[in-house]
Amino acid sequence: MANRTKVVELEHVVIRFAGDSGDGMQLTGNLFSDSTALAGNDFATFPDYPGEIRPPQGTVSGVSGFQVHFGHKPVHTTGDLCDVLVAMNPASIKANMRWLKPGTTIIFDVDSMNDKALEKAGYTSDPTQDDTLSQYKVVKAPITSMTLEALKDFGWDRKAMLKSKNMFALGIVMYLFNRDITMLNAYFNNKFKNKPEVIKANQTVVAAGYSYADTMEIFANTYRIEPANLAKGKYRDITGNVATAWGLMAAAERSGRQIFCGSYPITPATDILAELVKYKNLKVKAFQAEDEIAGICSSLGASFAGCLAVTTTSGPGLSLKSEALGLAVMTELPLVVVDVQRGGPSTGLPTKSEQSDLMQALYGRNGDAPLIVLAARSSADCFYSAYEAAKLAMEHMTPVILLTEGALGNGSEILRIPRVADLPAIVPPIAKANDPEYQPYKRDEAKLSRQWALPGTEGLRHRISGLEKANGSGNLSLDPKNHQLMVELREEKVQRVANYIPEQEIVGDPNADLLVVSWGGTYGVVLSVIEKMLEEGKSVAHAHFRHIMPLPKNTAKVLSGHKKILVCENNNGQFVNYLREKMPDFKYEQFNKIQGLPFLTAELENKFNDLLK
Amino acid sequence: MENTNLNNQVVNLTKEDFVCDQIVKWCPGCGDHAILKVLQDVFPQIGKKKEDICVVSGIGCSSRFPHYMNTYGFHSIHGRACAIATGVKLANPNLSVWIVTGDGDCTAIGGNHFIHAVRRNMDMNLLLFNNRIYGMTKGQFSPCTFRGTVTKTSPQGTYEDPFNVGELVIGAGGKFFARGVDINTKELTDICMRAQKHDGMSVIEVLQNCMIFSNGVHENITGKDVRDDMQVKCEHGKPLIFGKERNKGLRLNGNKLEVVTIGENGITEKDILVHDEKEENTGIHMMLAHMMPPAFPVAIGVIRNVEAPTYDDCLTDVIERESAKSNIKTVDDLLNSGTTWDIK
Numbered sequence: 001m002a003n004r005t006k007v008v009e010l011e012h013v014v015i016r017f018a019g020d021s022g023d024g025m026q027l028t029g030n031l032f033s034d035s036t037a038l039a040g041n042d043f044a045t046f047p048d049y050p051g052e053i054r055p056p057q058g059t060v061s062g063v064s065g066f067q068v069h070f071g072h073k074p075v076h077t078t079g080d081l082c083d084v085l086v087a088m089n090p091a092s093i094k095a096n097m098r099w100l101k102p103g104t105t106i107i108f109d110v111d112s113m114n115d116k117a118l119e120k121a122g123y124t125s126d127p128t129q130d131d132t133l134s135q136y137k138v139v140k141a142p143i144t145s146m147t148l149e150a151l152k153d154f155g156w157d158r159k160a161m162l163k164s165k166n167m168f169a170l171g172i173v174m175y176l177f178n179r180d181i182t183m184l185n186a187y188f189n190n191k192f193k194n195k196p197e198v199i200k201a202n203q204t205v206v207a208a209g210y211s212y213a214d215t216m217e218i219f220a221n222t223y224r225i226e227p228a229n230l231a232k233g234k235y236r237d238i239t240g241n242v243a244t245a246w247g248l249m250a251a252a253e254r255s256g257r258q259i260f261c262g263s264y265p266i267t268p269a270t271d272i273l274a275e276l277v278k279y280k281n282l283k284v285k286a287f288q289a290e291d292e293i294a295g296i297c298s299s300l301g302a303s304f305a306g307c308l309a310v311t312t313t314s315g316p317g318l319s320l321k322s323e324a325l326g327l328a329v330m331t332e333l334p335l336v337v338v339d340v341q342r343g344g345p346s347t348g349l350p351t352k353s354e355q356s357d358l359m360q361a362l363y364g365r366n367g368d369a370p371l372i373v374l375a376a377r378s379s380a381d382c383f384y385s386a387y388e389a390a391k392l393a394m395e396h397m398t399p400v401i402l403l404t405e406g407a408l409g410n411g412s413e414i415l416r417i418p419r420v421a422d423l424p425a426i427v428p429p430i431a432k433a434n435d436p437e438y439q440p441y442k443r444d445e446a447k448l449s450r451q452w453a454l455p456g457t458e459g460l461r462h463r464i465s466g467l468e469k470a471n472g473s474g475n476l477s478l479d480p481k482n483h484q485l486m487v488e489l490r491e492e493k494v495q496r497v498a499n500y501i502p503e504q505e506i507v508g509d510p511n512a513d514l515l516v517v518s519w520g521g522t523y524g525v526v527l528s529v530i531e532k533m534l535e536e537g538k539s540v541a542h543a544h545f546r547h548i549m550p551l552p553k554n555t556a557k558v559l560s561g562h563k564k565i566l567v568c569e570n571n572n573g574q575f576v577n578y579l580r581e582k583m584p585d586f587k588y589e590q591f592n593k594i595q596g597l598p599f600l601t602a603e604l605e606n607k608f609n610d611l612l613k
Numbered sequence: 614m615e616n617t618n619l620n621n622q623v624v625n626l627t628k629e630d631f632v633c634d635q636i637v638k639w640c641p642g643c644g645d646h647a648i649l650k651v652l653q654d655v656f657p658q659i660g661k662k663k664e665d666i667c668v669v670s671g672i673g674c675s676s677r678f679p680h681y682m683n684t685y686g687f688h689s690i691h692g693r694a695c696a697i698a699t700g701v702k703l704a705n706p707n708l709s710v711w712i713v714t715g716d717g718d719c720t721a722i723g724g725n726h727f728i729h730a731v732r733r734n735m736d737m738n739l740l741l742f743n744n745r746i747y748g749m750t751k752g753q754f755s756p757c758t759f760r761g762t763v764t765k766t767s768p769q770g771t772y773e774d775p776f777n778v779g780e781l782v783i784g785a786g787g788k789f790f791a792r793g794v795d796i797n798t799k800e801l802t803d804i805c806m807r808a809q810k811h812d813g814m815s816v817i818e819v820l821q822n823c824m825i826f827s828n829g830v831h832e833n834i835t836g837k838d839v840r841d842d843m844q845v846k847c848e849h850g851k852p853l854i855f856g857k858e859r860n861k862g863l864r865l866n867g868n869k870l871e872v873v874t875i876g877e878n879g880i881t882e883k884d885i886l887v888h889d890e891k892e893e894n895t896g897i898h899m900m901l902a903h904m905m906p907p908a909f910p911v912a913i914g915v916i917r918n919v920e921a922p923t924y925d926d927c928l929t930d931v932i933e934r935e936s937a938k939s940n941i942k943t944v945d946d947l948l949n950s951g952t953t954w955d956i957k
Contacts, residue, residue: 037954236953250944260704262696280932281939282947285703287928290729294696297689297726301669301700304687305708309700327690417948455667455685455701455708463633463679465688466672475635476680 006221007178012071013225014079015173017166018096019088020057021050021064024166028086029066031170031187035179036070037237037414040227043070044379044524045237046078046411051267051351058120063095072226076378076524078411080600084176086169088112088143091121093133102135105219107172109165111144139218143168143209150208154201164205171209178224181206231416238415240379240408241271244312244338247386249276249284252308254387255394255426260285260307262298264317267350268406269340272312292320296337300324303333304464306430306454308390312338315357316347318401322364325399329369329490331464332441332450334393334428337401338386340409341520343596352596353407355520356571361401362549362578368487370494372400373549377523379413385546387423394428396497397449403548405521405570407598428452434459440474447500448493495550504552508534508541514611515562517588519545519575522568522599529604540608548575551582559586564611566591568599626657633683644795644821645674645742649681651798652711652740655805656684661709668711669698671718674749674823675742678713692723695730698737706925709809712739716757717747720776724756728785733924734813738805741778741818742795746827764826778818779902783895783917789815790902791915794835794844795822800913807915813923820911834911843906847914852885853901855910862886863901863909870900872909890918 015032019025026047036043048065055062069079081101087093089112100106108128118126127133128140147165148158174181184206192198213219238246252259263273265288276286285307289295296311303309313321318339328335341357343349361373372392376385382404389402431438431451440462441450453460462474470477471485506515507530518526523544530542543558545551552558559565559579567576568591576590591607593599631653639645656666666684670676672691679686685708689697694712702710719727719741730737746764747753753766757778761770782790789811793801801819808815820831834843845855845863853863854875862885864873873880892898898917904910941947 034952037952040956230956232956234949234953234955236948236951246944246947249947253944258704260700262700279941279947280935281941282944283932283936285928285932287699287703289696289699290725293693294699294726294729297693297696298700298703300689301687301697301702302704303700304697305667305701305704307700307704309704323690324693331687417953420944420948454705456665456705458662458664461664461683461685463682463686463688465680466690467688 005217005219007224008221010223010225011073012069012075013084013177013223014067014069014082015084015086016065016067016082016096016099017086017169018063018065018092019166020091021055021062022057023064023088024163025064025088026066028166028170029068031184032173033068033070033237033412034187035174035183036068037235038183039179039225040230041070041072041225042075042228042230042414043068044075044078044411044413045069046407056120058089058091058117060091060095060122063092065096070225072228074228076528077598078407080525080598084173086173088165088169089121090117090123090127093127094121094123100136103137105137105139106133107139107141107169109143109169110140111142141172141212141218146208146212147205150205151201154197164201167202167205168209168212171206172213174206175210175213176219176222178222181210234417235414236417237412238380238383239271239410239412240376240382240404241269241340241410242275243380243382243415244376244386244402244404244409245272245275247383248308248310248336248390249279249282250383250420250423251387251390251426253420254423255308255390255428257306257308257394257428258283258285259310260287260299260302261310261312262287262289262295262302263312264289264292264295266292266314266317268342268409269312269314269317269338271409272338272340292317293324296321296324296335300328300331300333300335303335304331304455306452308336308394309334310336310338312340314340314342315344315360318357318360319364323366325371326365326367326369327466328399329365329371330466332397332490333399334397334452335399336386336389336393337399339401339403341403341405349596351406353405353521353598354571354594354596355403355405355522355569356574356594357403358548358571358574358578361403368491370491370549371398372396372494372497373403374400374546375403375520375548376408377520377544377546379408379411380415382408383415391424391426392497392500394426395449395500396447396493397429397452398494403520408521430454431457431460433457439472440464441469441472443471443489447496448489498550498553501547501552503554504543504545504558506541506543506558509539510541510558511561512541513539513563514608515541515543515559515565516608517543517545517565517567517575517579519548519569522570525599525601526568526604529601529608533605533608538612540612545575548578556583556585559583564589566608566611568604570594570598626663628653628657630663631656631683633681635680637681638677639674640824642824643674644744644819644823645678647795647798648740648742648801648819648821649678651801651805652682654802655809658806659709659809665707666709666711667701668713669694669701670713671723672749673715673718673747675713675715676718692718692721693726694718695723695726695739699730699735702735702737702925703928706736706929710737712737714739714741715748716741716743716745716778717755720756720778720781728781731782731785731787731814731816734788734921736813736923736925738808738815739817741816742821743778743818744821744823744827745775745830746823748823748826752826777903778816779916780899782816783899783902787816787917788813788919788921789915790818790898790917791815792818792820792911792913794820794831794913796835804915807918811918812926813921833906843910844913845910847888847890847901847912847916849888849890849915849918852882852887854882854885865897870904870909890915893919
């Protein structure tokens with residue numbers, strides 16, 4: 001199909017598909033991102049759906065959204081303000097006003113507009129008629145009626161036909177971005193294998209949407225985003241939660257240990273368990289436990305018995321796991337705890353993202369109970385972070401908490417597919433059968449880790465416990481000096497992990513006036529702003545921390561030589577306070593956004609520029 | 614003693630193989646000593662190599678058990694033994710997993726893990742030492758303490774009814790429940806052997822005496838003068854007859870059990886209920902577990918022993934089936950499955 005309007009080149013675009021929960025917006029968004037992949041762009045996606053399963057139809061709380069950020073340059077975030085909003089009803093406009101910017105194109109199903117829909121959305125007058133949307137380009141498309149028209153010969157009832165209206169919207173967007181709609185056929189053919197009529201209907205409606213946009217000339221111009229300059233290789237789209245599951249599975253395979261995951265469902269971490277249970281074919285042992293405590297305890301039992309043991313949770317669940325985490329510290333067994341953080345405290349904002357479990361991860365146990373804390377920085381990075389968490393847990397015989405975030409877990413990004421054999425080797429310190437020198441708490445000289453003696457191995461029978469043990473023999477010990485020694489050894493063991501992790505990197509001039517520090521999921525948005533400001537010649541630099549406990553060895557060096565240090569995080573100042581404790585020689589400014597929403601590039605840029613003045 | 618393990622290799626093990634070098638620190642006269650000897654007698658006989666046995670416990674006097682057994686052992690945290698043992702068993706199904714716990718550890722703080730391990734029918738053996746008191750914390754009432762008992766935390770007597778462990782287990786879908794007495798070591802040894810043979814979760818309630826905080830709590834069942842009249846031994850296929858004179862029995866009258874005397878009112882041995890531990894219906898097993906003095910004797914022995922699929926076997930089966938039929942054999946295969954694209 002020829003495209004008759006003017007084509008404008010863009011660097012990157014944010015598009016948000018929004019509709020009622022039943023309107024199929026997640027699928028529409030996914031199909032569009034698939035076509036984005038084939039167009040060779042870099043991209044990231046984020047689903048934004050209501051917490052309720054079947055919220056009231058047509059209301060703001062029932063709006064389901066899916067955002068795609070794609071570009072010619074590397075895409076570091078799922079995008080904030082959108083260039084295009086597809087709105088299937090008035091509530092979808094109302095719910096997304098926060099994400100619009102002057103000039104945003106709103107493609108609106110004008111057929112959804114009636115008094116009842118306006119009332120449900122909480123509008124007192126028609127926003128397309130009054131000045132509510134005066135700053136935006138509103139394209140009023142009769143999506144519902146055109147869909148019915150396109151399918152009139154199929155002999156279907158109205159309800160069945162309306163299921164396809166999302167495909168009409170998709171057709172319009174495919175036109176807007178100069179995409180070839182035939183690339184959708186592979187999906188339709190696969191999804192509706194034995195339903196040729198459904199395949200044909202979907203193709204018909206997408207084509208109708210595309211032709212409508214073309215022939216009615218609803219857009220002054222269309223857009224093209226040149227392919228991104230990505231490294232050669234094979235790519236896939238992956239969500240953070242899936243990447244976490246696969247990273248752990250890769251670590252299991254590389255270390256020769258079976259993976260065991262004991263978990264309890266909790267938003268937004270459940271998808272990791274739901275992913276792992278699929279892979280019985282890869283011998284994944286995933287166990288849905290009766291509660292969070294049983295999740296971690298079964299995993300710790302499996303660790304004792306020789307598995308790469310994992311438990312997945314979110315903040316409230318991590319609270320419940322505290323006591324057993326202490327047991328993992330005491331028994332010096334490997335364990336990976338994945339905390340997909342959400343807004344807290346308590347039940348908090350279950351479907352919104354936050355970075356507020358850092359202190360809990362670092363210190364939330366009785367006694368002096370140090371462990372490794374890592375944080376993933378993006379959806380695809382969850383794969384590598386999970387892999388590293390498993391490697392460190394097994395090689396250093398210690399629990400590791402991996403912090404990810406709801407937005408990373410549910411969001412997706414493209415991943416350049418690695419080969420498992422190319423990932424760093426994992427060599428757990430497994431004790432040899434009948435080793436006459438074996439002692440449960442004998443330690444490796446360099447790492448201070450004890451050996452992993454697996455039940456079933458001849459000549460290594462031993463008992464472990466939450467009680468204090470004598471260093472070496474592992475016998476129960478109440479000896480005062482031994483306790484002090486053991487507390488210090490457990491701390492030193494974790495500190496020595498700094499010898500086995502990469503040095504802290506810095507983007508920009510190591511002596512820049514302003515050093516911006518971030519950790520976890522704020523990586524992408526901070527980096528985007530830093531890159532822009534560096535291009536503008538501003539004296540800024542960026543240090544993003546993946547390793548939090550222990551900190552990289554060169555941390556003090558990275559923090560030195562700046563006029564100002566700003567720590568940006570989605571909590572009330574947890575990492576900045578940690579740095580104040582661990583690196584007290586520096587003065588820190590802090591920028592905290594605690595709204596269940598990511599930083600916007602504009603607000604970061606303003607803040608950075610203010611500090612540079 | 615000589616026997617074979619599952620691979621039909623001869624394993625020569627004795628009690629001494631399972632005695633640990635650690636000093637046993639229970640109070641003199643504690644029922645736990647007797648139970649320790651029972652398990653040290655049982656383990657050489659179960660056909661497992663000593664490194665294939667794992668003892669898991671929670672917290673409490675009974676939970677010190679793993680330290681005194683020369684096996685792999687995990688003395689964990691309060692109430693969590695069942696959850697930890699579940700992970701051990703699923704990680705390595707070849708292990709014979711034994712959980713040692715008490716009435717406080719298992720039915721209070723660990724109640725949830727207990728009922729779910731039972732419900733799932735994990736192939737594990739659990740010994741619940743029931744002394745109806747918290748011993749290690751020095752004498753507070755537990756969920757198994759009788760109503761009205763004065764303890765450190767119930768100076769006016771408790772005003773709550775206890776769990777009956779048997780009813781709890783059977784109510785949770787338990788397939789194997791037995792009851793024994795700490796001092797009847799031969800009987801307890803037999804029960805443990807039966808538990809080991811049972812595929813699935815086997816719960817053994819051991820009526821155990823705490824010399825210090827609930828001394829004599831089982832005296833009305835285990836005392837020399839009363840034990841014959843206050844214990845009825847459950848043996849599969851045999852009538853439920855008891856009493857010093859072996860002339861008392863249990864009869865099903867309507868929907869209730871009653872105690873009858875053979876030779877009185879025309880009652881003969883034929884009227885006595887014959888124990889059927891294999892009956893799937895929980896009704897009679899529940900009634901047997903429920904019996905308490907003074908109206909009834911306490912049922913001792915294997916009360917329920919029903920075959921059912923175990924969770925660990927089911928998991929192993931699904932893994933074998935799925936890995937045989939799937940084309941995805943490695944994580945590399947998985948990474949390259951589904952929608953992918955090349956950048957050249």
